[in-house]
Amino acid sequence: MHRTPARRRAPLLAAALVVAIGLTACEPNTPTITPPVTAKATCTTTSTRSIVVAESIINSTRRLLAAAKADGLKLCGGGYRDSASQIAVRKANCGTTTYDIYEKPASQCTPPTARPGTSMHEKGLAIDFESCQTRSTACYRWLAEHAATYGFKNLPSEPWHWSTTGG
Numbered sequence: 360m361h362r363t364p365a366r367r368r369a370p371l372l373a374a375a376l377v378v379a380i381g382l383t384a385c386e387p388n389t390p391t392i393t394p395p396v397t398a399k400a401t402c403t404t405t406s407t408r409s410i411v412v413a414e415s416i417i418n419s420t421r422r423l424l425a426a427a428k429a430d431g432l433k434l435c436g437g438g439y440r441d442s443a444s445q446i447a448v449r450k451a452n453c454g455t456t457t458y459d460i461y462e463k464p465a466s467q468c469t470p471p472t473a474r475p476g477t478s479m480h481e482k483g484l485a486i487d488f489e490s491c492q493t494r495s496t497a498c499y500r501w502l503a504e505h506a507a508t509y510g511f512k513n514l515p516s517e518p519w520h521w522s523t524t525g526g
């Protein structure tokens with residue numbers, strides 16, 4: 360018995376469906392991060408500003424700021440960043456196409472900027488310290504000596520970026 364054209368077409372239709380589903384799934388693949396519970400640590404530059412971090416590191420952040428202040432170094436900076444802010448930073452540093460925002464390697468952005476969903480800032484576990492732009496700043500030198508005591512590690516490519524993992 361001959362195969363009917365209809366039976367022969369069925370696998371093709373199935374294949375086409377798989378392709379269609381695959382294309383639909385080809386939206387930016389952003390890992391979802393559950394936003395952390397955050398708290399504010401008052402900056403030691405001015406009491407009207409604060410650094411927002413995950414609640415899990417608020418005590419160590421406050422202790423670090425207090426220790427720096429006691430040593431004559433005033434610190435402030437940017438900690439927690441929500442997903443929308445991370446996307447805005449990617450647009451500014453990496454470019455504005457979908458590829459630029461979601462796929463381009465962090466190292467190809469200026470300055471390097473983690474893909475949305477992968478930044479320690481989105482977990483509230485990283486701080487970009489102001490006045491810490493180079494390794495010769497008082498800010499960097501103090502942190503290099505003391506930050507580890509409070510659980511912070513530096514990302515070597517960014518003297519200003521300190522996080523619980525160094526990432």
Ligand SMILES: [Zn+2]
Pocket residue numbers: 480485486487519520521
């Ligand atoms: Zn950073």
